[in-house]
Amino acid sequence: MRWVYTTTDKVRIWIVRVRCTVCKVTDALLPSFLHMHRRYTLLIIQQALYLVLDKGLWGAALVNAIAPYGQPAPSTLAEWVS
Numbered sequence: 001m002r003w004v005y006t007t008t009d010k011v012r013i014w015i016v017r018v019r020c021t022v023c024k025v026t027d028a029l030l031p032s033f034l035h036m037h038r039r040y041t042l043l044i045i046q047q048a049l050y051l052v053l054d055k056g057l058w059g060a061a062l063v064n065a066i067a068p069y070g071q072p073a074p075s076t077l078a079e080w081v082s
Helices: 042-053 060-066 074-081
Strands: 002-005 010-013 016-019 026-029
Touching: 042 060, 042 074, 060 074
Parallel strands: none
Antiparallel strands: 002 010, 016 026
């Protein structure tokens, strides 16, 4: 299970795991709206990149614009942009 932040809520979702019958390695099947190792939806990440690159928002204004609930840290935003 994983906690996922949307623009308005924090939701707990199940992550399906599968095992290769040949090598016995497991892997997670993520839904299309998630990115590996991220707790924010792809929509939030895309919106943040758009606001930074196209509108020039940064800092507190960017955080408040993209996710009034469950706001990402400034270092997380900087990682997304880099």
